[in-house]
Amino acid sequence: MPMGYASAMHFRPANDNRGKAVDNTHLRAALRHFAQHGLAAADHARRQAVAAADAGDRPTFEWWLEICRALDRRMASRIDAPVSA
Numbered sequence: 596m597p598m599g600y601a602s603a604m605h606f607r608p609a610n611d612n613r614g615k616a617v618d619n620t621h622l623r624a625a626l627r628h629f630a631q632h633g634l635a636a637a638d639h640a641r642r643q644a645v646a647a648a649d650a651g652d653r654p655t656f657e658w659w660l661e662i663c664r665a666l667d668r669r670m671a672s673r674i675d676a677p678v679s680a
Contacts, residue, residue: 617665621658625665637667644674 617625629636644659664671 617661621661622665624658625662628662629666637663637670640666641670641674644671648675 625636625640628640632639640659640663644656644663647653647655647659660671660674663674
């Protein structure tokens with residue numbers, strides 16, 4: 596393999612997290628949530644956000660949305676914001 600071959604193949608990082616950054620409070624909460632729920636943590640956070648949205652609880656919805664975003668940005672982007680809140 597020629598020198599520089601591997602670096603030429605990678606034009607950008609595999610984990611390209613562009614967009615809104617997650618603040619430290621939500622990041623710490625997401626890490627605790629991951630420790631408790633493991634690989635299902637993002638889905639659990641998504642379900643919590645959807646339940647809060649259905650209940651019309653905007654602050655709780657936003658909290659869980661940020662937790663979900665910290666764990667899985669794509670999953671969080673598919674959550675519809677509550678219309679009535």
